Amino acid sequence: MNFILRGKIVTPTEVLEDNALVIQGDKIYHILENDVFQKFADDFSKNYKIIEFDNDKYICPGLIDIHTHGAIGKDFMNSNIDDNKDIANFYLKNGVTSFVATTMTNPKENILKAIIAAKEYSKLNIASSELIGIHVEGPYINKEEPIFYGAQNPIYIKEMNIKEIDEFIEAGEGLIRRITVAPEGTPGSSEIIRYLVKNNVIVSIGHSNSNFEEAKEAFDAGLNLITHLYNASGTWHHRATGIIGAALLDKRVYCETICDGHHVHPSAIEMTYIVKTPEKMITITDSTSGAGMADGEEFDLGGQRATVNEGVCRLVKDGMLAGSALTLNKALYNVNNWIDISLPQLVNTATLNPAILFGLDKEIGSIEKGKKADIAVFDGNFIAEMVIKKGEILYKK
């Protein structure tokens, strides 16, 4: 089906008023100004289905979540194909057209099982939000204290091990695109980082107590992302700025943040946008099964019990923040209310910026001629009105 969306279009640099987005097959074919569209309106109406949106709607690129563990009571660590389908459909309804399934610190066999389930799901090419990669979060992280390992289970934390990582990469058949590590825990970690980067894996520093110099060394080896900046990132002190100071200062490094208002104070988010610039910011959810669940319900988080209350997920045993109950469109809504940046800059943090980081920006991440027609139409509160994946309307409010 070929169609034309009429209304406000959010490109990487501006909001185009009253334009026409021409979708042909699975691709964005053209963006036309109103007068051009009007000139050929009769012809268009014969060959295209024309969908008009009011002035309070925004035609945006589909969102990309590069850090999520699951939703609606289902977690990638213990999911099957049907569960993965349900999770993907939940993302889709929230405007997310691509996601990176994230594993937890667990015994190797469990991580392998999760990788295989995600790969099998991906091979089915189901019309829904698309699994574009797997993020292995742990077990190669810091096990010293809860402020570093957070809600990851310290029993299974270990040093980086190329042989084991290779098993993950092999099992994923190209889907392992990201690993979160604490470089300080492994002698010679820079060599391993170089090896992973060469193998098309994005290496991210997180759940780590590296000092500034160790973090810099990892950046020089090709590590270019910090996992949920500020959470499980140690502390920033003016004589010991650690991974936070290193990541904030280094222009090569992207910062992802959980913008639910519980993990990081809005003022810290605002400060970070100023220091890093919006181009280096990535909005994520780090959502767990708790996303989309009712208050008081319990769920499993990598073998530990957690519960969701008023939008906050915590471990039952000690109350530690346990991922989020956030959706990515809600995260954008929050940032939009907290800080003063343009709508394109804000949307880029959950579309173009992650696409560039993952080397997918020729295909997805923005509304530009020739890219895949992955589109989310939002109202002013970032509630999804319509979601299109590869030129197919898969969701309508």
Ligand SMILES: [Zn+2]
């Ligand atoms: Zn996570």
